[in-house]
Amino acid sequence: MAKGENWSDEEVAATVADYMRMLTLELSGQQYNKTAHRRALLQLLDGRSDAAVELKHQNISAVLRDLECNWIPGYKPRENYQHALAVFVENWMNIHPEFDVVSLAAAEQPAVVPSVLDFLGMIVAAPKPVLSIEEARKPYVVPIRAAAKRDYLAREARNAALGKAGELLALEYEEFRLHSAGKKHLAARIEHVSATLGDGLGYDILSFDVSGKERFVEVKTTAFAKETPFFASNNEVAFARAMSEQFHLYRLFDFRKSPKLFSLQGDIEKYCKLDPVSYRCRFQ
DSSP states (O other), rough: OOOOSSSSHHHHHHHHHHHHHHHHHHHHOOOOOHHHHHHHHHHHHOOOOHHHHHHHHHHHHHHHTTTTTTTTSSSSOSOOHHHHHHHHHHHHTTTHHHHHHHHHHHHHHOOOOOOSSSSHBBBOOOOSSOOOTTTTTOOOOOOOOGOOOOOOOHHHHHHHHHHHHHHHHHHHHHHHHHHHHTTTHTTTTOBHHHHHTSSSSSSSSEETTSSSOEEEEEEOSSSOTTTEEEEHHHHHHHHHHHTTTTTEEEEETTTSSSSSEEESSSSSEEEEEEEETTOEEEOO
């Protein structure tokens, strides 16, 4: 058994290095085995349990999220990590330039709509809040260094090909939803307004509820984890607030591997913690 709960610098360095190697493989689209990695890592640690390593991995995911980087799907970000852990992660990235290369490539990689989809299997539940805003720890703030600036989440949010593919998939889902409800006449009236009228409306798709009431759908797409923050414009946030009864945010994630979708209705501020400067929307 471990001698104490405090991790030594050597244990933290080994855990960070192993996690980051897996993440680099993940972003490169290369295969790896989490179980094999964990078994090898445990040999380097002071009697740590699988559960302890899992929690440390989740802490590392939270550090990466706060550094505007992606993380390994399955290791949901866990708050209350120590500042020292963030330093280890950032130091690892600074001496492994290949991480920035693959992160940038993954963020900017184009995407197309999958040809075969199980729409019923695609729908999942939205993330559930773990901590309230009052309980949440203040995120680690990255020191300002021009050479170390990382904004891979924002870069992916600006990926036009990925965004368009997500909207087209959401269009197909809306048609499926209304057809399945026997509302083919409503499905025929769906409009991809961001393509026909432009991006300034505050939503991407004009659709309908089965009652015939208009449904305003804003689509946010990521190729990465379910809890990946997204970005919303001032107009989108204001529109969601004004039209809360009819506004639906569709969050598509894991888009390139196996697209999944969850939806959230109403004011974005009800279910996300917003950065008031950039409106980076992080699930609470």
